[in-house]
Amino acid sequence: MNIAMIGLGKMGGNMARRLSRGGATVFGFDVSADTRSQLAQEEANFKAFASVPELIAALPTPRVVWLMLPSGAISEAAFDEMKTLLAPGDLIIDGANAMYKDSQRHGAELAAMNIKFVDAGVSGGVWGLQNGYCLMFGGEKDAAAIAEPFMKILAPGADRGWTHTGPAGSGHYTKMLHNGIEYGMMQAFAEGFAMLKAKEEFDLDVAAISETWRHSSVVRSWLLDLIADTLQQDTELADLNAFVPDSGEGRWSVLESVELGIPAPVMSSALYARFASRGNDDYAMKLLSMMRNAFGGHAVSKK
Incomplete structure (x- = not known):
């Protein structure tokens, strides 16, 4: 061979x-x-x-x-x-x-x-x-x-x-949607663990929780295995920037959902979250703050 x-x-x-x-x-x-x-x-x-x-x-x-x-x-x-x-x-x-x-x-x-x-x-x-x-x-x-x-x-x-x-084409089409699903799963785990970490009154041990979930839970998966392994070493992740690239497959999955008329809100949301991680929502967030101030007199945060 x-x-x-x-x-x-x-x-x-x-x-x-x-x-x-x-x-x-x-x-x-x-x-x-x-x-x-x-x-x-x-x-x-x-x-x-x-x-x-x-x-x-x-x-x-x-x-x-x-x-x-x-x-x-x-x-x-x-x-x-x-x-x-x-x-x-x-x-x-x-x-x-x-x-x-x-x-x-x-x-x-x-x-x-x-x-x-x-x-x-x-x-x-x-x-x-x-x-x-x-x-x-x-x-x-x-x-x-x-x-x-x-x-x-x-x-x-x-x-x-x-x-x-x-x-021809069906292999990469299948992989495209595999990665779109992956985007959604990763985003759900990221959001869930962020909420666990933020609940300060409980002082939750996120490393222990991730390890517990690996065994017989409905959400057990290889992604969870990787999360547990990482959190055992470092629960704060302080050395990492909150910047998440996308390689293209997630974008194509979302575009395909539009072409097919098939709702894909989880994939779309996960993709947009990656865009937001790069500061691409900064101007939009400033406009949101301005609008709240303009119609309701709500305070704005300035540098």
Whole structure:
């Protein structure tokens, strides 16, 4: 089993490790020479290459190439390069958190060249090497069949944690909504623990509560496990800024809800809370304060 992994960052590097330890021979490239050489030293089944053309030339045919790159311009450039290097019958797997409509476009463009395509949503984060990855992937049945053995290695088990979701685009669509749900779950936990911490009269031990909830409660989950582990070390989180980025999937989920006419107030609220964390509501809050003062004479707080 031979596969190329292009992009060996936090996700791609560990996926390459898991694949190589699972019996696949991994042909790897990353813009960082140090990253490439480190993996080559660690993994017997990993072969590092200094350039993408060199890698593609060495990869046995029919080629399977997994792109694990940031979505957007970097991925688009990689697709353009792949079109000049690959041949009919080869397969591209896109593991980026890409917009599903882009994946539908990529699938159609590659099909016209007789190059197979799979869009793979990958969940598991930095823990995937140890625990396995949850994989949801789209593409034609023949393309999915080629990808399946690699999915079984990456997944928690050959019989679980992966599914072929349907045609091209469906994998990234499913991952988009997975992340939208994740936004809502994270926001609910964050709000709940903030209220526990704020109830000073009870002097609640939030670390102990989080640990208790991990066992047999309705809200037990991996997110709660991560919260409990963090709070055991630091309940104040004083060194952290209240700034939460969003990578795009949450935005796309909310936009999709509008297009479908499906209410998604939890996802929308969680996304807006992230916007607010960056100071993007400061002017609105100032206007709210001004309005309360203007119509009711309520006091305003000034710097």
